[in-house]
Amino acid sequence: MIQDHPLFRFFNEIGIIAQLSQRLFENVLPQGMTLAQFVVLNHFVRLGGERSPAALANAFQVTRATMTSTLQRLEGKEFVEIRPDPSDGRAKRVALTEKGREMRDLCIRSLAPEIERIAEKAQGHAIDALIPPLTGVRQMLDVDRPAQPKGSAHS
Amino acid sequence: MIQDHPLFRFFNEIGIIAQLSQRLFENVLPQGMTLAQFVVLNHFVRLGGERSPAALANAFQVTRATMTSTLQRLEGKEFVEIRPDPSDGRAKRVALTEKGREMRDLCIRSLAPEIERIAEKAQGHAIDALIPPLTGVRQMLDVDRPAQPKGSAHS
């Protein structure tokens, strides 16, 4: 039976953990902010500069359509600015606004206690040791993906 | 910075793997079937009998509202039957139909090659060794959850 396949159980556990943790984090984010929106803001703060929607979509492993949706929401709240790319008529350039930076900082402050709380409870679960192998699996799946992007850039 | 916290990176990897793997699986499922729908059908085949929507919601760690939505879709395709619970006026009983069982079997057959393909590529990533610690983390988060259910029953 497929469902007894170790790989199946592995992805099952992964899926449940992903959902539970996403819920925990979103529940402490400021009103109206989602994890999807936060990670985009955070990406800009960490790496600076401007990005095209396509580059962001690629960095987060979502489709361009999904990124369009998220960016429109962020733009509506004035957390990012979107303007045409002067050097490519098809493309756009996305940049963080001051307001966006402030919201990102607020998100970080909102997340910190929750992270700490979970870190306490995670004592003895050797989380740190799990990261490298998980990264390996993620890269393996990354490469496996069909079509779409040229090179991923998870940060 | 929070985003450098090992826990943050852990959940980040988990989230990406969850998304990529879900995509891989859904892309090979029969037309119109989603992972959410498949796991419900599979649950019935594996554990048999009838279940209340609330019990299913609890088993899969989703809200009752979410399970209502998925069950309505499955009922529309005649993969499950839903009838009132004779012993509790508030509750309902959900049961798999023959058609549902056949669809579940088809899903299993559709998933098998993909599982095998990924299993090949996953050689050397020691997936099996990751399952116990991940299960531990999942249970830790499970217990951590606020309110809602009484006892979880991941299968």
Added chain:
DNA sequence: CTTGAATAGTTTGATATCGTACTATAATAG
């Protein structure tokens, strides 16, 4: 150049998911 393929972004329609609020029924307390 002109044509055809590739790329960027959007739109549309679907599903999953949540939180909140609502109805109905059950269980518990007085």
Added chain:
DNA sequence: CTATTATAGTACGATATCAAACTATTCAAG
């Protein structure tokens, strides 16, 4: 028995996500 509280299911509105189809622009051949 009645009033309160808890539970089951649903409805609604929002967001994230995808695939597919579409427009516009760029690039690569010929």
